[in-house]
Amino acid sequence: MSEFKQLYSPMLQSAKWYSVQSWALEQTSHGAWLLESESLSRRLAQYCQHFTVAVLAQTIISNDNLSVMERQRVGDSDCLEREVILYGDQQPWVFARTLIPMTTLSGKEQDLVDLGNSPLGYRVFNDKNSRRDALEVANLGTQQQPRWARRSRLWINDKPMLVAELFLSQSPVYAKEKGC
Numbered sequence: 604m605s606e607f608k609q610l611y612s613p614m615l616q617s618a619k620w621y622s623v624q625s626w627a628l629e630q631t632s633h634g635a636w637l638l639e640s641e642s643l644s645r646r647l648a649q650y651c652q653h654f655t656v657a658v659l660a661q662t663i664i665s666n667d668n669l670s671v672m673e674r675q676r677v678g679d680s681d682c683l684e685r686e687v688i689l690y691g692d693q694q695p696w697v698f699a700r701t702l703i704p705m706t707t708l709s710g711k712e713q714d715l716v717d718l719g720n721s722p723l724g725y726r727v728f729n730d731k732n733s734r735r736d737a738l739e740v741a742n743l744g745t746q747q748q749p750r751w752a753r754r755s756r757l758w759i760n761d762k763p764m765l766v767a768e769l770f771l772s773q774s775p776v777y778a779k780e781k782g783c
């Protein structure tokens with residue numbers, strides 16, 4: 604198993620998520636990232652020369668293995684679980700875990716299985732019928748040294764998927780805080 608997956612997958616899955624309103628995110632530099640409602644991939648790509656995605660794992664998981672909240676967001680179907688690292692100029696910036704219900708992988712959306720190293724966000728937000736809702740934020744670090752994560756539901760043609768993203772220490776989300 605990849606070291607990234609071993610480290611970050613349990614971190615993300617044990618996160619305590621809070622609605623965005625619980626955090627004072629407006630007018631902060633990290634808030635602009637966490638509140639991004641369009642494609643995070645596109646935003647990250649603007650901060651580097653080479654934006655790349657590496658798939659760590661892609662497997663089908665039973666609905667029984669989802670948490671109650673995950674089930675509330677995506678329903679009762681088994682899911683394709685896709686875990687990736689998003690890289691900016693070879694630096695690991697984001698660990699992301701996406702749950703795509705098998706019922707979403709129908710019609711035009713069957714191609715989501717074969718994304719490989721293409722960013723999911725490019726595919727989803729290229730479609731006119733896409734949107735994001737149910738945004739939640741977690742801090743997996745401390746107040747002094749935050750490690751931000753967010754979870755949101757994406758819709759494509761009225762079919763849901765759930766994306767959780769952990770912003771790693773080298774990501775531009777922390778640039779201002781570090782005084783760079």
Ligand SMILES: C=C(O[C@@H]1C=C(C(=O)O)C=C[C@H]1O)C(=O)O
Nearest residue numbers: 642643644687699721722723724
């Ligand atoms: C969901 C988006 O796509 C990003 C790309 C992902 C992937 O390729 O698996 C996963 C999560 C995202 O951060 C986005 O760009 O908003």
